[in-house]
Amino acid sequence: MNTPPSGVAPKNIPSGPIIGIDLGTSTSAIAFLTPDGEPELIQDLNGDTIVPSMVQLLPDGQLVVGSVAKSGAVTYHDRTAMEVKRLMGTGETVKLGKKVFFPEEIGTEILKHLKQAAEAKLNREVKDVVISVPARFENSAREATRKAAEAAGLEVIRLINEPTAAALAYGLGHIADQSKVLVFDFGGGTLDVTVLEMFEGILDIRTSVGDDKLGGKDIDEAVMALLRDKFKETTGKKMPPPSRDRKAAQRIKEEGEIVKKTLSFSESVQVNLPNLVGDQSLVCTITRDELDAQLEDMLMRAMAVVNEALARARLKWDDIDVILPIGGSSRIPMFRRALQFASGKELYSGGLNPDEAVALGAAIAAGIEQDLYQKQQKDIMILDVSPHRLGVATIKQVGSEQFVEDYFSELIPKDAKLPAITKRDYMTLSDGTGPIAIRIYEAVTEGNLCREHRMISELALRALNKESKDEPVQVEFRYTLDGTLEVAARYISAPMVQVDGKFVLDAPGAGGAEIPQEVWRNAPLAGLVLPLIEQVERQVKERPDIASTLNDMAGFVKLAVIQNDEDEVRKRLDKLTDLLFELT
Known part of the structure; x- marks a missing residue:
């Protein structure tokens, strides 16, 4: 039997059912485990197992979700929210009719819908949940997902990376295998590529990389651009921009989805949209070759991500045993051919539905949380890695008298095995009269300047005394398996004088913390926002x-203030002003 790594406290196992949810950009799904440990999707009250991630505000004020919202998207095009997952945790808002929503609030409605379906199926209250998120999701997006679940009456037991969940769905039937797997997770909003090794029921994640601006949504936009070109070619007129004719834009979008799906198994597709713009219709044929030409740049980006994943895992294609295509966009022939050509291998096609795999894997992760598989003598363990670099802001000397401020000093590298513990000593530039600021960052690029990254929080280490100047400080990071980052900073000469912070980073990922008044109010740009x-x-x-909505947006303003980014401060102030006007 596998035992937990040392230093991990025994977990509290929930007594009720834990469900797995894939909260996707385009579609969502929910699954549970049968008594024999097999994952099974749950139909919603509309009879769908794959639920459109759409929410619609009807004129009577009622919110509807899923296929009902999708069927009314043309009629109520200005009252329908879709593909908001990319906006989670950004502070952006979505307008339905005259009402303003945060993306998290849209996510909450989808999760309520899925929760209702699970309770109808299981005939009991459902509270505990494992939710999948893109491997590239940053601090604020993971925390926003958690908040959306809490608002829906759910308690998040774990956030699991989507490629890891998909690998679990595959691995449950291959527990005895020893193999290296590349998961190509091409969903509606993001592309994630994960490389992992399976042996004796252990899923050892080697690396996860991705492109959070490449997904089915971008392919849909490329298909829509092709349809717009066809409209101009056949009618001699340009289509109005979406802001001027949202109904026509919605019809083009829905037709684009049909075109994309049809060209996945057919060489051509006929398009017939009568009276698309006034009395002008769109009647044309689109071929797979035309679509391939439109998607060529995206293919190059996707294969660059694949090659980066292999390089980070220090593997070659010859080392890979299984290529697992996941997500609806992984069905597009152009991408499948590229993977087959590069690897010289066939893609896995053993009955695992690309649209269902993540939800099924999330349900298996729920079973792991309940120790269900240990009871069945099926040992499964996930060994995860840090998806981002973690570090602190420093001043770096680059010459005899040249310094770079806010230089990112890495303590925990990307792909570090969890749990990870690191200590590092730093010199300080202090006159002994004020506290030393320990600013903690999660890297979101490969850059070395903190302004390129996302700040988690700031700790203030009090001065020793007025006589103690430039005292060296030790900073310690502990990143645990349950997704907690523990930070301690202490004086080397007086280790009892220290400051501590604990931040839940959602195993792995990150969650923001309340920014203390004394931190942001003393920042140089505080006067602009006060x-x-x-x-x-x-x-x-x-x-x-409206407290939660306003506090969330104000938090983004304060974060920009601390980061001393005036352009971002003014941008966030404008959004906060607009939100105040809308809500009050």
Whole structure:
């Protein structure tokens, strides 16, 4: 039997059912485990196992979700939210009719819909859940997913990376295998490529890389551009922009999905959209070759991600035993041919539906959390890695008298095996009169400047005394298997004087923390935002019903202030002003 790594406390095993959810960009799905440990999808109340990730606000104020929302998307094109997953945790808003929503609120409605389906199927309350997220999801996006679940009445037991979940769905039937697997997870919003090794029921993640701006949504936009070109070619007129004719734009979008899916198994497709713009119709034929030409740049980006994953895992194609295509976009022949040509291998096609694999794997992860497979003598363990670099802001000397401020000093590298513990000593530039700021960052690029990355939080290490100047400091990071980052900073000469912080990074990932008043109010740009933040604080006291929405947006403003990014501060202020106007 596999035992937990040392240093991991025994977990509290939930007594009720834990369900697995794939909260996707284009579609979502929910699954549970049967008594014999097999994952099974659950139909929603509309009879769908693959649920469109769409929410619609009807004129009577009712919110509808899934296929009902999709069927009314043309009629209520200005009241329908779709593909909002990319906006999770960004502070952007979505407008349905005259009401403003955060993407997390849209996610909450989808999760409520899925929860209702699970409770109808299982005939009992469902509370605990494992939710899948893209491997490239950053701090704020993971935390936003958690908040959306909590607002839906769910408790997130674990956030699991989507490629890892897909590998679990494959691995359950191949527990005895010893193989190296490349997961090509091409979903609606992101492309994630994960390389892992399977042996004796262990899934050892070697690396996860991705492109969070490449997914089915981008392919849909390329197909829509092709349809617009065809409209101009056949009618001699340009289609109006989506902002001027949203109904026509929605019809083009829905037709584009049909074109994309049809060309996955056919060489050509006929398009017939009568009265698309006024009395002008679109009647044409689109071939697979035309679509391939439109997608060539995306193919190059996708294969670059694949090659990066292999390089980071220090493997060659000859070392890979299984190529697992996951996500609806992985069905596109052009991408499948490229993978087959590069690897010289056939893609796995053993009955695992690309649209279902992530939800099924999330349900298996739920079973692992309940120790179900140990009870059945099926040992399964996931050995995960850090998806991002973690470090602190420093001042780096690059010459005799030249310094680079806010230089990112890495403590935990990307792909570090969890749990990871690192200590590093730093010199300080302190006059002994004020605290030393320990700013903690998650890297989102390969750059070395903190302004390119996302700040998790800031800790203040108090001064020893006025006589102690430039005291060296030791910073320690502990990144645990349950997704907690523990940070400690202490003086080397007086180790009892230290400051600690604990941040839940959602195993793995990151969750933000409340930014202390003394941190952002003392920042150089605080004067720009103080009047509006105080107005927000007054509104929060007067209107508890909008407190969460306003506090979230204000948090983004404060974060930009701490990062001393004036352009970002002004951009966030504009959005906060607009939101205040909309809500009050």
